[in-house]
Amino acid sequence: MDTTPASASASTAASPDGQTGQPTVVVCMGMAGAGKTTFMQRIASHQFGKKETPYIINLDPAVTYSPFQSNIDIRDSVNYKKVMEEYNLGPNGGIMTSLNLFATKVDQVLGLLEKRAAPDPEDPSRKPMKHVLVDTPGQIEAFVWSASGTIFLDSLASSFPTVIAYVVDTPRANSTSTFMSNMLYACSILYKTKLPMIIVFNKTDVQDPSFVKEWMTDFDAFQAALDKEQSNNAFGGQDGVGSGYMGSLINSMSLMLEEFYSHLSVVNVSALEGSGIDDFFEAVKEKADEFRRDYQPELDRRREAREADKKKQREKELDKMMSGMSMGGTASKTAVGDIDVEENDMEPLSPDEDSDDELDDEQDREGLQARYEASMLHQEDSVSADASFAKYLHTQQG
Numbered sequence: 001m002d003t004t005p006a007s008a009s010a011s012t013a014a015s016p017d018g019q020t021g022q023p024t025v026v027v028c029m030g031m032a033g034a035g036k037t038t039f040m041q042r043i044a045s046h047q048f049g050k051k052e053t054p055y056i057i058n059l060d061p062a063v064t065y066s067p068f069q070s071n072i073d074i075r076d077s078v079n080y081k082k083v084m085e086e087y088n089l090g091p092n093g094g095i096m097t098s099l100n101l102f103a104t105k106v107d108q109v110l111g112l113l114e115k116r117a118a119p120d121p122e123d124p125s126r127k128p129m130k131h132v133l134v135d136t137p138g139q140i141e142a143f144v145w146s147a148s149g150t151i152f153l154d155s156l157a158s159s160f161p162t163v164i165a166y167v168v169d170t171p172r173a174n175s176t177s178t179f180m181s182n183m184l185y186a187c188s189i190l191y192k193t194k195l196p197m198i199i200v201f202n203k204t205d206v207q208d209p210s211f212v213k214e215w216m217t218d219f220d221a222f223q224a225a226l227d228k229e230q231s232n233n234a235f236g237g238q239d240g241v242g243s244g245y246m247g248s249l250i251n252s253m254s255l256m257l258e259e260f261y262s263h264l265s266v267v268n269v270s271a272l273e274g275s276g277i278d279d280f281f282e283a284v285k286e287k288a289d290e291f292r293r294d295y296q297p298e299l300d301r302r303r304e305a306r307e308a309d310k311k312k313q314r315e316k317e318l319d320k321m322m323s324g325m326s327m328g329g330t331a332s333k334t335a336v337g338d339i340d341v342e343e344n345d346m347e348p349l350s351p352d353e354d355s356d357d358e359l360d361d362e363q364d365r366e367g368l369q370a371r372y373e374a375s376m377l378h379q380e381d382s383v384s385a386d387a388s389f390a391k392y393l394h395t396q397q398g
């Protein structure tokens with residue numbers, strides 16, 4: 001599905017200071033209980049403390065208590081409990097269906113964001129927002145692997161630099177196997193979303209995070225930890241068979257993940273105590289630059305490819321139509337000619353007149369082709385005008 005909004009090119013628009021002047025969207029993800037909501041609250045209050053009012057979006061329909069006020073909250077539009085009742089769904093199905101229902105409003109969400117990101121003519125002193133913070137459901141799969149999650153992420157990324165903050169529960173990642181599971185999960189999110197990622201090791205007030213850096217940069221250190229766990233029979237299995245298999249699997253995966261690690265930013269924070277938040281925003285800045293440098297051209301390339309495909313398709317249809325017309329033209333001319341001759345009592349055409357007619361036919365064809373192309377162009381103009389108008393309406397409504 002093409003979710004590229006009309007404003008896609010806005011992401012490269014530069015402000016007078018040479019910066020793009022656009023807010024960066026930070027999408028917080030993480031397994032249930034990793035501390036996403038606490039982290040969201042912490043980064044939001046950090047921004048308020050710097051007099052940089054963030055724009056907050058909550059996409060978790062099932063959250064019962066939110067310690068911060070959201071500018072856009074899925075719960076204002078969709079009643080998760082009613083969705084479960086009406087569609088006879090369990091919790092995960094309820095979240096996915098609520099997200100699907102809310103995805104129909106993605107244009108409105110973008111309209112509101114764009115309105116808020118643009119200067120306000122009525123209040124020229126208003127500071128442009130720097131960050132849009134998005135909270136997502138703890139059931140990551142319901143968001144990342146659902147159509148609606150893709151629609152939200154693609155739409156945001158086609159309008160603003162967008163980065164993923166993947167929050168990890170550090171105390172629960174201190175064994176090689178849980179660490180590896182977390183990293184594989186993060187890797188699959190990166191692979192699916194194709195967006196720059198920051199891994200946020202949270203709860204560092206209760207777990208020293210130094211092992212993280214060691215395991216991610218030093219293969220021997222990871223190997224040593226793995227051997228230690230294996231010798232304690234941490235992976236189970238009889239006569240060491242299970243542990244041997246797990247050990248070598250984790251070992252090969254850690255080699256495979258080396259490339260993944262090299263593309264990540266890693267920060268250690270305590271959402272509860274507030275440490276590491278400056279480092280986090282430094283990483284966001286870096287990743288936003290990376291988005292503009294590496295991801296934006298790819299997004300633009302994909303959009304251009306889609307447009308080239310559409311153009312090719314139109315040309316194909318035009319060719320089909322023209323060849324249909326030339327066949328139909330001959331057939332109908334014969335038929336009409338026959339009737340004309342009979343009904344109007346006209347003389348049959350002389351060979352000379354016939355060849356003149358072929359020439360006229362050719363000119364007609366060229367003229368028709370030109371008119372068709374012109375009308376297609378006009379249609380394109382009116383489509384983009386419609387899109388701009390729709391966008392304008394959204395911003396007016398917002």
Ligand SMILES: Nc1nc2c(ncn2[C@@H]2O[C@H](COP(=O)(O)OP(=O)(O)OP(=O)(O)O)[C@@H](O)[C@H]2O)c(=O)[nH]1
Nearest residue numbers: 032033034035036037038138202203206270271272
């Ligand atoms: N010690 C400590 N506890 C934390 C930290 N961050 C979050 N917690 C605790 O971890 C628990 C889960 O935190 P939440 O913020 O609700 O986690 P979540 O990822 O939003 O959870 P879901 O809403 O279930 O997806 C809570 O008891 C928090 O107080 C931290 O930095 N340090």
